[in-house]
Each structure stands twice: as structure tokens, then as C-alpha cells.
Amino acid sequence: MIEVNKVSVTYTGLRGVRIVRNKALDDVSFTVPEGSVYGLLGTNGAGKSTLMRAMGGIFRPDTGSVIIDGRDVWNNAEVKTDICYVGDELSWYERFTVGELKTYGQNCRPSFSGEAFDRMVKALELPKERKISRLSKGMRRQVVTIFGVACCTKYLLLDESFDGLDPAMRRIIREILTDEVCDNGSSIVLSSHNVTEISEACDHILLLHGGKIVESGEIDDICDRYRKIQLVGSEGNVSREMLEKAGIAVLNFMGEGCVAQAVVRGTDEEVRAGVSKLHVNPVETVPLTLEEVFIYAMREKGYGKINAEK
């Protein structure tokens, strides 16, 4: 189990002679259960990669800690044997051929399985003798991802691992992750800004924006926390203000006259209880998809408002 406890990470740098600070993560706490596939979703610059690196023991949090199976991961070689972090920057691996990468893995990773690596290379029809720098972007991504899988660690952290893959290859990689990692009881943490990938691959997600957690938990639970409702006013018009006065958090509202459609935060019961105080009839309440949750939750945080509610 990975426990992220109140982790904050700030980048400090010099701009000219002036010191600038940028808080990438702010008091982030969540838990990755064993055997789960956890997705980190977020806007661009939300802090996904920073969080992944903190979880991988590459960054030391300014405050808080990342505890893996009861031990702090920072500068702890023993804990790191249980984690494999595969970053989104692949250029360092490009010096190897596919075959050399296997040797590298065997040298630096005690649990690396050359047999599994070969099996996946064969399945993906990757050229073993070719330098990784000479492969296509998608193939490079495949090589590095299967390298991470072949490390056979208890926790696999994959940062933007589906980036550059075609839909067919994404499906294959997902299958590989399922067969080689999940079936062995290991956990995977995936980061992406692609909601579809995450929703297809993960059972838990963490939604990040501006270094802070917006939502976290099982996907179904999160989707269930938001409802899309259609309303018909029994005694006149339905307005956004009416709903908000009834204590309903309205994320989006579209309506004209006595018919309206709104996106609100709350479970079916909570929403119906709120609506019951008004003179409106909820025709239907449906949970949002993960993509809709992402869009509306981020919009609530002020992200992507340019196109909102025109």
C-alpha cells in the first residue's frame, strides 16, 4: 500500500538573480491500495508527474511523506526495490538497443525478469538489435513500458505511458499490464491527461488541479458524486438560483422556461432530497461519465472557462 500523507512539493529556481517558487503539490493525501490500478488524472501542469516522482522516491517532499508498506520511500534503496518508476522522458534510454536495455535491467534491478522482457518484446515484435533512438516514438514508449513491467516490482508507476501509442497498441499494452502486473497482485499507478485511457484501465483515480486534489477514490464512486438532472418546474420557471438556494452545488445549468438541465454535485439521494424542497419535478438523474466529471470539476476550479456556458 502506498500512503501519500500531506505531501507538498515546491520548485525553486533563479530567474535572473531573483528566486522564484512554484508550488507544484499542495498538501496532497491519498492511498493506493494493494492490487489496484490507480489513475492520476489532471490538467496540464496539475502536478501529476511531480506526484509520481515523489511516489517513486525521486523527489523529496517539502512536507509530508510517501510511505510504502510502512517505510518512507525517500532515499531508501530497500523500498525502491519494490517500486519501478518509468518517467515520461525517454531520451536517456535511447542510448541502448532493446537487447542492451534488458542487460541494463538485469544489472540494476534485482527482480528484473529477462524472460518476461523477451516474451513481451516478441509479442510486440520489437527489433532487439536496433537502438531505441532509431525506433518510432510509439515503439520507444512500448520498449520502456515493457521494461518497467519486466522489473516485476510490487508497484509500477507509469507516467504518461500511453502517450504516442495508437489505439490498438494501447489496448495491447493494457492487456500486458493486466496479464503481467495485475494478475501477479501488483499495483499500477498510471498518470495521464487522457480520461478515456484512465477510465478504461483504472479502478481508482485521483483528480488533480493546481497541485491540489479535486477528487479521489473509485471511479464509480466519483462518477456517482455528480449527477446530471433534468427538471420541469411545476409552478413556473426553473432557475440556477433556485437550485443553489436549495443547497445544491450547481456546476452547469442550461434551461429555458420551466424545463432545465443541470449538472450538480451530489449523489442521487442528495440531489433528490434537495430538489424535493422546490416546486420542480426531477424527470431523470444520471451519473456523469468520468470525462464529464473531469470537465465540470475542472471548470468549477476555473479551468477551461473560456468555452463554458456560452
Next chain:
Amino acid sequence: MEKSMQKNDVHPLRSELRAHKLSTILVLAFIVLAAYLNVGSRGAIQGDPTDTPVLYIFAIIIVVVSGIIVSRQAFVDTYDVAARDAQHAVPVSARTRFFAKLWSVVLRHIVPVVLTNAAFIAFCAAFKGDTVDIEYSCIQAATILSFGLAADSLTVLTMACTGTIIGEVIAGFAFVFVAFNLLADAAVMNFVDQLFGFDGFGEYMISAYWCVVTVLVFCAAGAVYTLRDGRHTGKYVAGPAAWEMLAAGAVLLMEMRFGYPGRSWPAMLILLVIFLALHFAVFRKNARRELPRAIVIYAAVTLIYIVYVLLMYANQRGNFFSKDRSAVEAGEYWIADDEWNNNSWRSGRKYANEPDCELMIGSHILKWIDSKSSDEYHITNKDGSLPDEEQYKKLVEVLREYCSKNEYPKDTFWDVLGYVFCGADSNYEGNNFGFQLTASFGEGRDAHRERCTGYIVDEDRVPDFLKMIEEAGFVVQQVTNYRR
């Protein structure tokens, strides 16, 4: 078909890469070896230990530059994000990673340098006879090796501290500074000589000194590297702290460079103003809040400088005082080493600032030149013969004894500080300053050098000085019309 194409694509590339690496190593080895052989042919073989061929310097440059490149490559994670992600994810501690990288530097740089050094010495050994000085070859090799080690350590330290290209600049700056302000500072060597009671480490002292510096710098680099966080890749190690480290280091260097006796107060005041100005520029809104810390840092750095000054003073025969321009300018006589060829004046000026008169000792001739009249004096035995080695040593002892009786009249810590910060003229009447005597004896493989340092006296004490020399069994003979 496709597989065969891939093989054809890949194999030539890999072999090309291997050939490229091999050729790079061979070229490096060849250049260094050629440079060493050049040293051998012009220095060790001809038995002329004072000759410093251009290619010897070139060999040092090659070793230093290759050291910087290799060390930078080894510590790629300090500036390359992709390398950091890959390397820091490996299950090893930061300390283990540091030592692994250090080992990589040793294998890729130090071992080749050692091997070429060994090849050079073996080459000299093969010609051992009347014409080759093995010891001198070893000195040259040790010097080159120590320069390589120093380059490695300084690069590793600056990469660990800064992780930026500016690290390279700082490395170069630090290297030049150390080379010219500490290594070349005979005071350090003489201080160690006196501290441990050795009568001169000779040329090996340079290598020994570098090795000590290297070990200390590697230790500092290791400490900083293990504190490094992945976030600092390509950045200063710890933001404001790094800035303060750099600023403090710069102040210290500037104080050492410009804060010579009599000029310390102005230099320190100007540096304080610059330091505070930069502090306010960097910290802006927080500058006032951080001000006490900045003052403490400045005070600590200045304390280090004062300790440095006192160490230099402790070595009373060191060339710290020779840098005292006011004393040198006011002085009338100066003793410098003479060389064994036509480079005597260039060599002599390495050790002092614009002497008015010079007393020089050569391989067999002790010369004393009065620059005002351009007269030259030779010191010989009373029978007119040239001093041999034993007689030279006797002369050196006499000079040392004389100098010890005429040491700088400072008795207390506060006197020293007063001298350092207020100058020589405020509380001292008279002038004296450092000098250095060097002589070589023997030829070929038996050639060796002798060196001593000491003081020469004020103008009004010169007659006493000459009398002392004569009492020691030597005669000062005038040789006129010396060409400067």
C-alpha cells in the same frame, strides 16, 4: 528480409560507435603520451629540470579538460531530467549512486591517466642512464595526475552544487583560483614544511597538496550530492541556500584575492556593500527578514579569511608578505632564483613584485644585482671558486639564521590583525619581505634542485648582511654592466 535490413542498419552503427569510442581513447592516450615524451625529450632526457615545454602544459590541459568532460558525463543526473528519472529510480541510496559515479570517473579518466603516466615513466626507465632523470619524470607524471584529479573533483563538486552549465564556469574559475592563489602559493607549502618539520617536500608537494585538495573536494561533493533532490536537476542545489553559498564563496575568493595587507578594510567594505546589494536584489520582499542571516554569512566568511591570513602569517617565510606591495616597493633588495638558461628574469619575477634589486643564486653562481646601477655581484668562495652543494647549504643555513633574527616584529594576534587590515606603514617602521633561493647541482640523472626561502633586510642593514656572508666564507664580487 526485414530482419536482415535491420541487422545491416544496426551493426555498422554499433561498430562505428565502438570505433569512435576506441579512437577517442587512443587519440587522448596518444596526445598525453606524446606530450609526456616531449617532456622526457626536453626535460628529463636532457637533464634540464627547469625546462617546461609547451606540450607539458598541453598535457595538463588535455587531462584537465577530459576530466571535466568525463565527470560531467558521469554526473549527468545533475542536469539531465531523463537521466535523473532513470537513475534515481534505481534501488540504490544516493551515497551508493555517488560512489558508483565516482568509480565511473576513476575508470574512465583516472585509470587512463595513470596508465599513460606509467607508460611515460616506463619509457624514461627504458632510457635510464646518464641522460634520464626518473625522479623528475615521476614528478611530472604525479603533477599531471594530480591536476587531473583536481579537475575531476572540482567538476563533480560544482555539478553537485549547481547542476547547470554555470557549474562548468565555476569549475573553471575555481580551478584557476586554486591553481594561482593556493597551489602556487609557496606559503602553503612552506607552512606545511614548517608545521611538520620537513625541509621541503620539493616538487612532490604540489601533487600531495592537490591530492589533499581533491579528497576534501570529493568529500564536499559527496555531501552535497547526497543532499540533492531530484527537483534540483539542472538547478542550484537548494535555491536561496545555493545562492548564499555562491555569494559567500565569491566574497571569500575576492577577499583572498584583493584583501592583502593594508587593503583589507577597503576590499571588505566594498564586498560587503556588493554582497548586501545582491542580497536585496535576490530576496526582494524578504530581504529585510533574511538580512541577519546574510550578515552572519558575511561575518563567517570574513572569519575564514582572517584565519587564512593568520595561517599565512604563521608561515613567516611565506610569500604572503611578498605580496605586500608597499613593502616590496619600499625594499631595496630582493633575492630570487636564477635559472640555468636565458629565462632567469622571467623566472625571477614569478616570486616577487617589481624588485628594485635582485640577488640571485644560480647553479654555481650566486649573483646579486643592484638594479639602480645595473651592477651584478657574484657570491663565490673566498678563493674565487663557485660554491658547491655543501657550501650552498651552509650559505642557506646562514641566511635562514639571519632571517630568523630579523623576523617581522609582530608579537600578538592583534598586531597581526592590525598589520593585515591597516597596512604595513601604520605600526611598523622598516621593510622586509620574502625571497626565495633556488640552485641546481649536478647534471643529467644526478641533477637536483635546492630551495630555501627567507627574508632580506632593509637598505641600511645591507652592509651587515654582506658582512655576514663574508663571515660565512663567501665573497661578494661585483660584475658590472649586467644586461637586464
